Amino acid sequence: xxxxxxxxxNTRLPQLHVLTKLAMFLSITxxxxxxxxxxxxxxxxxxxxxxxxxRNATLGAFKWLIMALLLSAPTTxxxxxxxxxxxxxxxxxxxxxxxYEGALFLMRIFPLALANILFVKTTDARELxxxxxxxxxxxxxxxxxxxxxxxxxxxxxxxxxxxxVQRSRGLKPTSLLRPKKFLPLVIPxxxxxxxxxxxxxxxxxxxxxxVAQTHVEMRFTKYDILVGVLVFCGLGLIxxx
Amino acid sequence: MYPTxxxxxxxxxxxxxxxxxxxxxxxxxxxxxxxxxxGPSGSGKTTLCFHLCALHxxxxxxxxxxxxxxxxxxxxxxxxxxxxxxxxxxxxxQNPESQLFSNTVxxxxxxxxxxxxQDKIHSALNEVGLAGYERRDLNxxxxxxxxxxxxxxxxxxxxxxxVFDEPSNSLDSDLxxxxxxxxxxxxxxxxxxxxxxxxxxxxxxxVVEMRAGKIVIDAPLRKWLNxxxxxPRFFQVALELAKLNxxxxxxxxxxxxxxxxxSFLKGKLCLHSENNLPTNQTQPLIRVENxxxxxxxxxxxxxNLSLSVNKQERIALLGxxxxxxxxxxxxxxxxxxxxxxxxxxxxxxxxxxxxxxxxGKIGFCFQNPDYQLFDHTVKSECGYAxxxxxxxxxxxxxxxxxxxxYFGLNSFQNRSPFSLSYGExxxxxxxxxxxSEPELIFLDEPTTALDEHNIKMLEKTLCDLSRVEHKTVxxxxxxxxxxxxxxxxxxxxGRGAVLADVQKSDLTNSLLTEYGFRLPVALQLIQGDVGTQxxxxxxxxxxxxxxxx
Numbered sequence: 116x117x118x119x120x121x122x123x124x125n126t127r128l129p130q131l132h133v134l135t136k137l138a139m140f141l142s143i144t145x146x147x148x149x150x151x152x153x154x155x156x157x158x159x160x161x162x163x164x165x166x167x168x169x170r171n172a173t174l175g176a177f178k179w180l181i182m183a184l185l186l187s188a189p190t191t192x193x194x195x196x197x198x199x200x201x202x203x204x205x206x207x208x209x210x211x212x213x214x215y216e217g218a219l220f221l222m223r224i225f226p227l228a229l230a231n232i233l234f235v236k237t238t239d240a241r242e243l244x245x246x247x248x249x250x251x252x253x254x255x256x257x258x259x260x261x262x263x264x265x266x267x268x269x270x271x272x273x274x275x276x277x278x279x280v281q282r283s284r285g286l287k288p289t290s291l292l293r294p295k296k297f298l299p300l301v302i303p304x305x306x307x308x309x310x311x312x313x314x315x316x317x318x319x320x321x322x323x324x325x326v327a328q329t330h331v332e333m334r335f336t337k338y339d340i341l342v343g344v345l346v347f348c349g350l351g352l353i354x355x356x
Numbered sequence: 357m358y359p360t361x362x363x364x365x366x367x368x369x370x371x372x373x374x375x376x377x378x379x380x381x382x383x384x385x386x387x388x389x390x391x392x393x394x395g396p397s398g399s400g401k402t403t404l405c406f407h408l409c410a411l412h413x414x415x416x417x418x419x420x421x422x423x424x425x426x427x428x429x430x431x432x433x434x435x436x437x438x439x440x441x442x443x444x445x446x447x448x449x450q451n452p453e454s455q456l457f458s459n460t461v462x463x464x465x466x467x468x469x470x471x472x473x474q475d476k477i478h479s480a481l482n483e484v485g486l487a488g489y490e491r492r493d494l495n496x497x498x499x500x501x502x503x504x505x506x507x508x509x510x511x512x513x514x515x516x517x518x519v520f521d522e523p524s525n526s527l528d529s530d531l532x533x534x535x536x537x538x539x540x541x542x543x544x545x546x547x548x549x550x551x552x553x554x555x556x557x558x559x560x561x562x563v564v565e566m567r568a569g570k571i572v573i574d575a576p577l578r579k580w581l582n583x584x585x586x587x588p589r590f591f592q593v594a595l596e597l598a599k600l601n602x603x604x605x606x607x608x609x610x611x612x613x614x615x616x617x618x619s620f621l622k623g624k625l626c627l628h629s630e631n632n633l634p635t636n637q638t639q640p641l642i643r644v645e646n647x648x649x650x651x652x653x654x655x656x657x658x659x660n661l662s663l664s665v666n667k668q669e670r671i672a673l674l675g676x677x678x679x680x681x682x683x684x685x686x687x688x689x690x691x692x693x694x695x696x697x698x699x700x701x702x703x704x705x706x707x708x709x710x711x712x713x714x715x716g717k718i719g720f721c722f723q724n725p726d727y728q729l730f731d732h733t734v735k736s737e738c739g740y741a742x743x744x745x746x747x748x749x750x751x752x753x754x755x756x757x758x759x760x761x762y763f764g765l766n767s768f769q770n771r772s773p774f775s776l777s778y779g780e781x782x783x784x785x786x787x788x789x790x791x792s793e794p795e796l797i798f799l800d801e802p803t804t805a806l807d808e809h810n811i812k813m814l815e816k817t818l819c820d821l822s823r824v825e826h827k828t829v830x831x832x833x834x835x836x837x838x839x840x841x842x843x844x845x846x847x848x849x850g851r852g853a854v855l856a857d858v859q860k861s862d863l864t865n866s867l868l869t870e871y872g873f874r875l876p877v878a879l880q881l882i883q884g885d886v887g888t889q890x891x892x893x894x895x896x897x898x899x900x901x902x903x904x905x
Contacts, residue, residue, distance in 0.1 A: 239460075276727055281728070282710075283719075284741045285715040285745055299730045303726060303730050307727065314451070315457070317447070321446060
């Protein structure tokens with residue numbers, strides 16, 4: 116029944132079960148912190164970018180977040196180099212070591228951000244809610260988690276609108292990299308989202324979503340099993356290495 | 357038979373401010389009744405609605421005193437859950453996007469219910485005119501369609517009461533009337549907070565007027581129109597027409613009024629369009645040539661569009677939802693870059709037209725002031741653009757004082773901008789733009805959520821800014837009466853192109869109806885009475901009528 120009601124997503128990949136996707140993205144999130152070499156991190160980054168391409172997912176409202184990450188990359192590298200230099204004395208080897216650690220840090224942050232964006236872009240609140248219901252979570256908790264996921268894209272859309280408003284009052288987008296200049300973005304964003312979460316909560320209450328329970332049997336396809344095995348093997352390899 | 361809901365001696369005091377927001381309210385709603393709720397911002401309308409939905413314990417922080425009777429049975433906190441399950445109210449908020457949680461229409465409709473209610477889902481979608489929309493992406497729907505999805509999602513529950521909080525805010529006039537038709541066909545009792553009195557009077561059986569937490573008038577539509585000081589402008593026109601003909605109005609609904617006044621006044625009313633613009637225009641202030649732009653490379657919102665804006669003009673951009681009005685304003689201000697075409701400012705071709713570099717030349721007042729306000733005082737919020745321009749403190753203080761005084765906000769200088777009413781916030785956003793002395797001002801839906809009093813003030817402000825301060829004003833609006841009262845030139849957009857570009861003196865009723873606009877009731881009331889087809893705003897009509905008395 117669920118499948119008959121789903122929209123046909125424009126994708127070059129088979130639909131994965133939301134649990135498989137969740138396991139895959141969680142394992143990426145965890146594993147990037149255990150990998151201490153640039154090559155596997157680059158490989159993971161490549162796979163995620165490939166995922167974006169194959170799922171026809173666009174960055175959309177998240178492009179500013181990625182831009183901010185990219186623009187802050189030189190500062191991050193400089194911080195690593197300087198901290199290594201201060202701690203161990205400035206030499207060619209120490210500078211190279213600092214630069215390598217800085218690059219490693221960035222290569223952990225990028226896949227982490229992109230993997231989570233890809234998950235949010237390819238999963239909807241209802242799928243998550245059904246998953247948590249199937250896992251016998253209380254409906255209040257499943258709905259809370261599902262709504263938090265719905266909130267990420269909304270927040271980034273609101274942030275874009277606020278940046279537009281403040282730009283027309285003379286705020287340079289690059290100045291948002293300085294924490295001192297955050298206020299014109301952060302305060303309206305915070306207030307708008309508090310208002311929105313309040314309205315969403317009231318709306319759910321009125322629609323009786325808290326009292327309704329939908330339990331759906333979990334069904335996995337061969338692709339889910341294949342991805343699951345790959346994730347399991349990948350994680351195993353990382354921990355053994 | 358018991359009323360659907362009844363409030364007896366109900367009072368509510370907010371916990372944080374200790375302010376009484378509702379005082380001794382006695383109010384009931386009978387089955388099938390349609391009740392309009394009017395009053396200035398902060399008069400307690402929304403607080404009252406939360407109590408009507410028995411949602412006050414979750415939505416508000418404070419103390420409620422008095423009784424809420426749901427079909428004759430008292431609603432109390434101890435029996436909260438049981439009562440809440442039996443009584444199913446539905447509340448449609450101003451922003452439909454805050455009430456949607458899924459990616460597709462069907463996912464939204466089944467949220468929390470599963471697919472067991474498929475029949476109900478299809479019939480609810482059918483009822484709101486969205487049959488066949490099941491698989492549509494929610495993000496790709498217009499605001500009007502999103503609002504109807506929310507309505508359908510509530511209809512599945514067969515609610516005991518429908519409450520609407522300014523549902524027409526983001527809709528064009530066509531969609532507003534479509535929504536009204538849908539609501540008229542619903543059998544359950546309904547309550548609607550609405551500033552658009554033209555819509556409200558067409559829909560409501562009874563009107564409740566609130567002021568400072570109290571109900572000041574609770575009467576059938578006819579009685580309310582006679583008693584209230586908040587008379588809609590179309591009704592004032594009808595009253596003037598009746599007075600002129602020594603007649604007494606027999607009806608009060610806008611549509612019937614139009615029929616009734618057809619026999620009134622033949623050829624006595626003399627209306628002329630204002631034409632006080634300088635004629636020696638040398639070059640346009642801003643000009644675009646063959647521009648195409650949008651938010652996705654493959655899908656342009658504006659296509660091959662050319663037009664120019666001359667100094668001191670007041671231009672109204674009209675068009676349905678999605679016609680490209682906001683996109684055109686964003687393109688003019690540099691927030692959206694054209695993929696093709698050229699943009700000239702004062703005759704100079706602009707290649708890198710960035711919004712942050714146009715402060716002092718261009719000011720953009722957005723629809724929702726909450727996206728802008730962030731500073732701790734009104735004064736400092738107002739001077740933000742000048743600080744970005746690195747102006748010195750004496751200049752900032754001087755200009756801030758000038759514009760706060762202009763908008764009557766001088767006494768609020770040291771108050772937090774968040775403590776202002778919606779109308780005051782809107783004036784502050786305008787002041788904070790004008791401090792940088794832009795020649796060109798853009799406004800996106802300036803009348804959204806404003807009541808008639810504030811709209812009147814805004815109309816006067818925009819006209820004065822153009823006449824006295826020599827500013828050029830371009831605004832996108834759905835409010836045709838506001839546009840007719842303010843604009844000197846009208847640009848009708850549709851499908852990303854300019855469908856019509858006419859001066860006020862050349863704007864005819866037939867042109868407006870040809871492009872699908874519903875004429876304001878005030879204009880329809882005098883149609884046929886004046887020997888012209890020219891379109892006028894209610895303010896001009898009232899002015900002409902008062903001269904005839």
